[in-house]
Amino acid sequence: MPVTVKTFQAASEAASALSSDRAARYLGGGTLVMRDLNEGDVSIATVIRATDRTLQGIDAAGARIRIGAGVTFARVLAERDLAFLHPAARSIGGPAVRNMGTVGGNLFAPAPFGDFTVALLALDGIVSLQGSFGVRDMPIEEFLQSRDRQAGALVVGVSCIRPASADAFRYRKIARIKPKGGSVITLAAHLPQSGGRVTGARIALGSMAPTAIRAKAAERALEGRPFDAGAISAAAAAAAEGTAPTDNSLASAWYRREVVGVHLRRLLSGQES
């Protein structure tokens, strides 16, 4: 069924249009919205787009980097300053999907997709939302928990921590179809250390709940301890706590719960998967 397509130059205008139309969906790269349209989703009456160049911006100068919501994964991969995010970007789709899919759109991807969001969650991501109220920032965890209620606001960008060292951030996607495929489990860990002890660990998991979630029990197991085999074992043992995976064609919920600790142990130990 035809829909009305509205293209705006300014993100603020697109946000206004989005907030005033309950049957509107914002189209970034198209990998989610067009799929729904192709499947005949009649709940979409209006498609809203924005050509605002601020949505394409990358500011990698500071300790926190900012990525516009419209930045594609191919752009991320072309940006040397974002090298720590390259494994996450490279794990998504094939080249065609990476030429289309956007950082902002990935926030809305349901499991077993949304791998880039897992990395952002581990890196203390903050989502910038434009609504009728103006622009406001929201921690990514809060955003993900209320994602379905954010329909009237437009994501304009995301910021995240730049890891202090290459070893401080680790990412791995477990997939059955290699080199690309949906996620069995996706793991990301930010492990800052001070005085030989882990301080402020953040571990994020994908495909272990409807959205990316933090493995808070595993984080607690590492916090304040030397980053050694004992701490890693404790974190691995706690990895499944608080998770709520579902069955799909790639893996059962049971399997995901069984193996998440194994993969977390391998990630933290620096072993190959």
Added chain:
Amino acid sequence: MAKTPLQFRHNGRDVALFVDGGTNLLVVLREMIGDLTPKFGCGQGGCGACTVLIDGDAHLSCLTLAEAVEGRAVETLDGIKSGPNLHPLQRAFAEGFAAQCGYCTPGMLMAAKALLDKIPQPSREQVVEAISGNICRCTGYEPIINAVLAAAASLRASA
């Protein structure tokens, strides 16, 4: 519902038409222009059969909103051969038995062309990466990978 005017370049020729809102590029190419080389596979971006080049980069036409190609250059398999001569990629696929049912072949060829246009001498790993979004249910991929490498060598030899 009002139709939207749309202009873009299709294989080097200007195209102007009107589309219904929400129409995807694959429908425009196949049903409105009559270019049947991009195939409809899954309609979800999962198989790569509909891969085309937009301004030189591989895109999935089934997930591309038609309005998004306004003023841009779209290249399909129909446009890659030169007159009566097959493109070296097409020739390599034929000579290397890199197609069986053939349904994935147009998408594979366009994904491979996007690679060779940017990287004339790709490694095997780069070829695997380039076609990683394209599903083939027949060949087991090895003949396809070998054909892309053979085409790359052929293109370099003729450059």
